[in-house]
Amino acid sequence: MSKVVFESEFLPITTVLVSLFTRVFLEEMSVNDTKPTTKRVSNDDLYRRSSQYRVWSFTSEELQRRRQDNNLNGTKVVKQRVDDLEATTPELQEVKESGVEPITVDEEAKIVAYYARKASDVAHFFKLPTQARATAISFLKKFFLMHSVMEYHPLNVMYSCIFLAAKSENSFIGIKTFTGAMPKLTPESILENEYPILESLQFTLLCQHPFRPLYGFYLDVQAVLPKADKSRLGQGYDRARKIVNESLFSDTCFLYTPPQIALAALWEVDSVVVERYLARKFGYKKKKDDGLASVKEDPSEEPTDVKEENTEEETKLDVQEEEIKAKTPEQHYNFIMTIVKKCSQHIHEALNPSLEEAKIISTKVHFCLEPKKLAKKLAKQRLTDAKTPEVSVSLEAESLKREPDSDVSLREDLKRAKID
Amino acid sequence: MSKNDMCPVCKTDRYLSPSLKFLINPECYHKICDSCVDRIFSLGPTKCPYANCNKVLRKNKFKTQTFEDLGIERETDLRRKVLSVYNKKEEDFRGDLEGYNKYLEEIEQMVDNLINGVDVEETENKLKQYEVLNKQQISANNTRKDQEYENFIRLQNMEKQFKLEKLRLDKQMKQEEDKMVQLSRMEMIDELQNSSVEANTAIDNMRQSILKKSSARRKQRDDLEKKFLLEKQAMMNDLAAKEANDETTTIPFTPFNGDRELEPRFNLLPTYYDPIYNKLVQEDSIFNASGYKIEKFFARSINEAFTGLDCIIEEEKAF
Numbered sequence: 001m002s003k004v005v006f007e008s009e010f011l012p013i014t015t016v017l018v019s020l021f022t023r024v025f026l027e028e029m030s031v032n033d034t035k036p037t038t039k040r041v042s043n044d045d046l047y048r049r050s051s052q053y054r055v056w057s058f059t060s061e062e063l064q065r066r067r068q069d070n071n072l073n074g075t076k077v078v079k080q081r082v083d084d085l086e087a088t089t090p091e092l093q094e095v096k097e098s099g100v101e102p103i104t105v106d107e108e109a110k111i112v113a114y115y116a117r118k119a120s121d122v123a124h125f126f127k128l129p130t131q132a133r134a135t136a137i138s139f140l141k142k143f144f145l146m147h148s149v150m151e152y153h154p155l156n157v158m159y160s161c162i163f164l165a166a167k168s169e170n171s172f173i174g175i176k177t178f179t180g181a182m183p184k185l186t187p188e189s190i191l192e193n194e195y196p197i198l199e200s201l202q203f204t205l206l207c208q209h210p211f212r213p214l215y216g217f218y219l220d221v222q223a224v225l226p227k228a229d230k231s232r233l234g235q236g237y238d239r240a241r242k243i244v245n246e247s248l249f250s251d252t253c254f255l256y257t258p259p260q261i262a263l264a265a266l267w268e269v270d271s272v273v274v275e276r277y278l279a280r281k282f283g284y285k286k287k288k289d290d291g292l293a294s295v296k297e298d299p300s301e302e303p304t305d306v307k308e309e310n311t312e313e314e315t316k317l318d319v320q321e322e323e324i325k326a327k328t329p330e331q332h333y334n335f336i337m338t339i340v341k342k343c344s345q346h347i348h349e350a351l352n353p354s355l356e357e358a359k360i361i362s363t364k365v366h367f368c369l370e371p372k373k374l375a376k377k378l379a380k381q382r383l384t385d386a387k388t389p390e391v392s393v394s395l396e397a398e399s400l401k402r403e404p405d406s407d408v409s410l411r412e413d414l415k416r417a418k419i420d
Numbered sequence: 421m422s423k424n425d426m427c428p429v430c431k432t433d434r435y436l437s438p439s440l441k442f443l444i445n446p447e448c449y450h451k452i453c454d455s456c457v458d459r460i461f462s463l464g465p466t467k468c469p470y471a472n473c474n475k476v477l478r479k480n481k482f483k484t485q486t487f488e489d490l491g492i493e494r495e496t497d498l499r500r501k502v503l504s505v506y507n508k509k510e511e512d513f514r515g516d517l518e519g520y521n522k523y524l525e526e527i528e529q530m531v532d533n534l535i536n537g538v539d540v541e542e543t544e545n546k547l548k549q550y551e552v553l554n555k556q557q558i559s560a561n562n563t564r565k566d567q568e569y570e571n572f573i574r575l576q577n578m579e580k581q582f583k584l585e586k587l588r589l590d591k592q593m594k595q596e597e598d599k600m601v602q603l604s605r606m607e608m609i610d611e612l613q614n615s616s617v618e619a620n621t622a623i624d625n626m627r628q629s630i631l632k633k634s635s636a637r638r639k640q641r642d643d644l645e646k647k648f649l650l651e652k653q654a655m656m657n658d659l660a661a662k663e664a665n666d667e668t669t670t671i672p673f674t675p676f677n678g679d680r681e682l683e684p685r686f687n688l689l690p691t692y693y694d695p696i697y698n699k700l701v702q703e704d705s706i707f708n709a710s711g712y713k714i715e716k717f718f719a720r721s722i723n724e725a726f727t728g729l730d731c732i733i734e735e736e737k738a739f
Contacts, residue, residue: 041680215721
């Protein structure tokens with residue numbers, strides 16, 4: 001399946017859809033063969049039909065592979081740009097010979113994470129609802145899963161993503177209001193990116209976020225554990241919401257389904273309640289004391305658990321759906337818990353690069369996008385070197401001083417957002 | 421005498437031979453009288469007798485004109501020709517409306533080309549090619565069309581027969597009624613003349629037998645009506661069954677190729693503890709004005725909590 005989706009870059013989307021549908025159809029046929037009664041469509045089947053599952057869900061290897069491919073592509077583009085330079089000045093010649101330092105995969109991830117957090121701040125500034133904010137971040141992440149930062153600067157894409165997300169989530173901001181509120185933004189700069197973004201998203205604008213499932217679990221816990229302390233649940237919910245917020249900046253939305261992320265966030269806040277809730281929900285009776293204690297206090301046990309579960313799971317890969325139904329309550333419980341634990345680990349992997357780091361990478365991105373700037377900088381550096389030969393200015397410091405205007409505007413945004 | 425009533429070949433006109441009939445040939449659509457056709461073409465295909473018309477015509481292709489306007493005559497002929505090959509029906513596209521529309525558009529384009537003489541050769545070739553490629557389907561469609569027509573005729577015949585039978589019975593009943601009236605009149609006269617017991621009993625017997633007969637007739641008619649209705653129903657059912665057999669999918673449509681699960685994975689409480697939302701909805705009449713129910717919101721949230729819970733992307737996407 002993942003292979004098919006990956007090929008969609010080259011295939012017309014209809015072919016992909018057809019192949020997907022035939023697959024679904026065949027699956028149904030096989031199910032129908034074994035069971036003559038009419039097939040029941042579960043909520044999970046519905047999720048499997050969503051674009052979020054079909055197009056935007058990957059295994060972690062697939063995710064990594066995509067990023068590497070993007071990075072390779074981006075490096076090629078930068079190389080092409082450098083080769084296309086006309087060596088009119090000695091500096092340009094020098095740049096042409098030495099080339100521009102490309103961005104690494106890690107740096108890409110960092111800069112995208114940085115701008116994802118930025119997008120969140122800007123969305124707060126515009127008082128966008130949570131749904132729209134999360135969608136904007138999701139758009140940004142998806143866009144840079146299809147392109148490298150060496151092709152598009154994330155700053156511009158970020159603004160366009162927010163604008164687009166506001167539109168698609170039904171809290172429209174006028175383009176003039178939008179650009180007017182931010183310094184150095186023009187309607188053209190926003191709108192020119194809209195089509196590339198839509199294309200990269202493969203026109204799948206609907207995003208399911210973990211916020212509503214989280215609320216759903218908060219409510220369902222009340223039904224399943226009627227004796228639970230309401231204020232404790234409420235506090236847990238509020239804190240879990242913050243964790244879900246944090247999860248937006250991680251890869252969890254590509255690797256897990258929204259309910260799983262929501263459960264992971266809740267579990268992190270209040271593992272006792274979640275475990276009791278899940279056990280009750282699946283009808284799994286475990287010895288209260290040792291069960292809870294072992295999970296809570298023996299974090300060393302977790303990885304072994306995970307492994308066992310994995311090998312067990314892999315053997316019955318094909319008959320997924322049937323298996324879940326056939327699972328005993330205990331297996332079901334363990335299986336959800338494994339996912340929840342893995343997911344919560346992933347949430348913690350959310351990158352939070354500092355402003356300094358981001359600035360350095362951003363400068364590099366600018367040079368990759370416009371190698372001429374590097375030549376100009378070299379020329380200026382030479383001039384200052386000639387005047388004061390004793391003071392050797394480090395490359396990094398220089399770049400910080402002459403950082404592109406866009407980053408200045410970014411800082412202003414931040415200030416505004418904070419004031420707000 | 422108008423020009424239309426004179427054969428341009430032999431100059432015979434209606435005045436001299438009132439049985440004059442005109443024939444045309446779809447090759448060139450020139451009007452020729454039937455005696456000329458007999459005379460000129462009985463020895464085999466020959467050129468059209470019209471000046472400047474070099475088309476070779478055959479006798480068996482001559483036919484009587486249906487439309488006064490030869491343009492329309494020609495168009496219907498060409499259309500029939502195209503449609504005899506392009507004979508799919510809308511049902512053959514199985515709901516693919518766009519495909520069907522495209523198909524119709526293609527037909528119209530070809531007919532138009534043939535009528536207006538645009539790329540005639542190319543269109544003819546296309547038609548032939550299509551015929552060769554879809555030979556089986558075309559013949560199948562034709563037989564189906566024939567069968568449909570046959571069924572229609574059968575139904576009509578049945579109806580006709582039923583009506584005739586009914587009419588006959590009605591007539592008989594009417595006659596018997598008339599006889600009854602006559603008998604009663606006779607009885608009256610008899611009684612007035614001489615009240616002989618014998619005559620009376622004879623007439624009574626007669627009347628009895630007639631009454632029996634007429635009631636039998638009425639029963640017969642009712643039976644006939646019932647029988648006809650049954651037969652018609654059976655025939656309709658038969659047709660419907662045939663059609664259903666043609667359509668391999670008899671399963672009713674459901675948007676996700678199956679019904680939703682009967683047992684939900686959660687039980688809804690009548691109310692939940694959420695001080696913020698509950699208070700908001702209770703106090704602000706704007707929320708309730710349009711029939712908003714917070715229970716629906718609760719249900720939706722919980723439903724979403726169980727949408728995709730058991731999907732393991734890491735495994736399901738791993739091939």
